[in-house]
Amino acid sequence: MRVRSTVLSMSTSRTGNLSTRRALAGWEIWEIDLSRNMLRRARAKLPAAHLLEADLSSGLPDGRPESFDRIVPGYVFQHFGDPTKIDLILQMTASLTDRGLLLVTSIAFETDAQLFSVRESAGETWDLSEHGWVANRMIPSLIEKGLAVRFEPFPIAEALSSSAPESDG
Ligand SMILES: C[S@@+](CC[C@H](N)C(=O)[O-])C[C@H]1O[C@@H](n2cnc3c(N)ncnc32)[C@H](O)[C@@H]1O
Numbered sequence: 039m040r041v042r043s044t045v046l047s048m049s050t051s052r053t054g055n056l057s058t059r060r061a062l063a064g065w066e067i068w069e070i071d072l073s074r075n076m077l078r079r080a081r082a083k084l085p086a087a088h089l090l091e092a093d094l095s096s097g098l099p100d101g102r103p104e105s106f107d108r109i110v111p112g113y114v115f116q117h118f119g120d121p122t123k124i125d126l127i128l129q130m131t132a133s134l135t136d137r138g139l140l141l142v143t144s145i146a147f148e149t150d151a152q153l154f155s156v157r158e159s160a161g162e163t164w165d166l167s168e169h170g171w172v173a174n175r176m177i178p179s180l181i182e183k184g185l186a187v188r189f190e191p192f193p194i195a196e197a198l199s200s201s202a203p204e205s206d207g
Contacts, residue, residue: 044068045108047135050065051124056110059084068102084101098129115144116168123171124179131185146171148191 044066047057055148057067057080069086077089085171092099095118109130115123130140143207146151153170 043107044103045104046070046102046130047110047111047112047183056112057087059123060108061086065107069104070099070181071114094118094126097125098133102133104132107135107138109134109138109140112143113145115142116170119169120179121175123169123176124183126160127180128183137154144171146173146189148173148189150175156198 043064045057045060047070048067057069060069061084067076067084068090069084069087070090071077072091072093074091077091080087080093081091088102090099090101094114111126111130115126118126118201127142128141134140147156147170148170153172157164157170173191177189179186
């Protein structure tokens with residue numbers, strides 16, 4: 039019988055809000071981050087959590103439980119190109135319990151054209167080292183790998199474009 043629910047949180051949060059709430063609810067928390075500093079912050083907020091220092095671009099690290107009830111990569115996928123994203127998603131879905139869920143929070147676009155449009159509006163504030171998600175490219179690749187995937191947009195891209203500074207003229 040399962041005694042505790044387990045959650046694997048990728049890229050430990052600066053605020054720790056989600057993990058802290060789950061810890062209070064009795065979940066067993068596992069956190070992965072490349073940054074020792076981030077893990078130190080996580081330790082302060084989550085004294086009982088299991089912390090793993092690892093570079094996710096090489097895949098999920100050893101030393102973790104076989105499966106998790108929730109896997110929650112929070113704003114980390116933008117650090118990886120499409121092939122690494124796909125490898126990680128496959129590894130994560132293979133590491134879920136029967137009724138487990140993978141919950142990815144990230145900024146995504148339906149098409150490359152949308153991504154380019156928002157990048158143009160953002161100007162110099164756009165971080166060129168980050169790789170956006172483009173659903174039209176990713177979904178066929180994930181379906182080809184045997185996953186059932188659908189894209190449900192939340193209109194953050196529209197919100198970003200409409201909040202672009204207006205010209206003085
Ligand atoms: C934008 S922060 C997101 C923090 C938090 N999850 C949140 O939602 O607020 C990105 C995090 O990813 C971590 N990170 C970046 N590249 C990584 C990698 N290759 N492997 C593991 N963690 C990485 C950073 O150290 C940082 O903590």
